[in-house]
Amino acid sequence: MQDEALAALAASGGAAVATVPGTGDWPALRDGLARWFGRGVERREAVVLERLDQAGAELVAAPLAQRETLRSTCRAIWQARIQDLLEDFDDEDERAGAADALGTLLARLPAPRPQVGAGPGGIAVGGDLTVRAEGERSVAAGLVHGDVHIGHPLPGGGAGSPDRPLPPDASQG
Numbered sequence: 001m002q003d004e005a006l007a008a009l010a011a012s013g014g015a016a017v018a019t020v021p022g023t024g025d026w027p028a029l030r031d032g033l034a035r036w037f038g039r040g041v042e043r044r045e046a047v048v049l050e051r052l053d054q055a056g057a058e059l060v061a062a063p064l065a066q067r068e069t070l071r072s073t074c075r076a077i078w079q080a081r082i083q084d085l086l087e088d089f090d091d092e093d094e095r096a097g098a099a100d101a102l103g104t105l106l107a108r109l110p111a112p113r114p115q116v117g118a119g120p121g122g123i124a125v126g127g128d129l130t131v132r133a134e135g136e137r138s139v140a141a142g143l144v145h146g147d148v149h150i151g152h153p154l155p156g157g158g159a160g161s162p163d164r165p166l167p168p169d170a171s172q173g
Contacts (some may be wrong), residue, residue: 013079
């Protein structure tokens with residue numbers, strides 16, 4: 001198997017460990033990875049189960065504001081562990097067999113969904129976000145707490161001053 005394919009497989013494994021905890025797919029992934037890493041050695045399997053349990057518990061319990069950072073760290077750690085194990089095989093057939101077994105385990109998982117969340121008063125975005133204001137008397141904001149005033153105060157309290165705002169522009173909805 002090509003180095004690029006092994007790296008991609010390791011990246012997929014790391015991403016799975018970082019995103020699947022707390023879902024119904026976690027027990028199967030956890031147990032399958034422990035068997036895969038253990039390679040028939042019960043003690044190795046137990047150590048990996050302990051590490052996976054710790055990672056899963058930390059990810060599920062992490063405050064929302066820290067969760068993505070923790071996921072990135074977890075993803076990198078498990079990607080490196082998987083890649084290291086794959087590189088440790090001297091025999092190409094053994095490496096290919098281990099890669100196939102891992103690929104089969106990961107293929108059983110549903111396609112990943114973006115994991116997004118926002119704290120109180122925040123905005124959760126799972127992709128690109130564009131906030132744009134065009135034209136005069138326009139405002140664009142992702143989130144506003146409080147009043148928004150458009151225009152400059154006019155002397156004497158005329159239309160457009162804070163105490164006499166301009167009426168809404170029908171073209172802007």
